[in-house]
Amino acid sequence: MRLSELSGKEIVDVKKAERLGVLGQTDLEINEGTGQIQALLIPSLKWFGFRKQGVEIRVPWQHIKKIGSDMIIIDVPEED
Template identity: 80%
Template sequence: MRLSELSGKELVDLKKAERLGILGQTDLEIDETTGHIKAFIIPSVKWFGFRKQGNEVRVPWHHIKKIGTDMIIIDIHEDHH
């Protein structure tokens, strides 16, 4: 799959079955030593469940459960404080 193919997919929360938004301009955080994808970096409009870093949201790769033809299923682990 190409990075450009991720654009336009809908993000869906696995546990809540909620639509979180449509992926637009997605960037990747890549581990320089292994070449593995560590996270999606998404310019945020409104996001819940993820830690904001400035104007963007970091979605760790291990939260992504399935990338389908038109959606990406993510499992958000809620932090209990």
């Protein structure tokens, strides 16, 4: 799958049944040595289209359960 094919897909948390963002408005954490995507970095607050610095949700790649035609389903374990 190409990165351009991921762009525009909604990111949905399966446990909370909530929309976290849209890929394209998120950042990717990439391993410089291997070129593999390590995590999605999703800004959690926006104000008039601007990101609030330092506030983001990090979703490790292994928590992505399914990439569909319209959305990416993630399953992040609850923090204790």
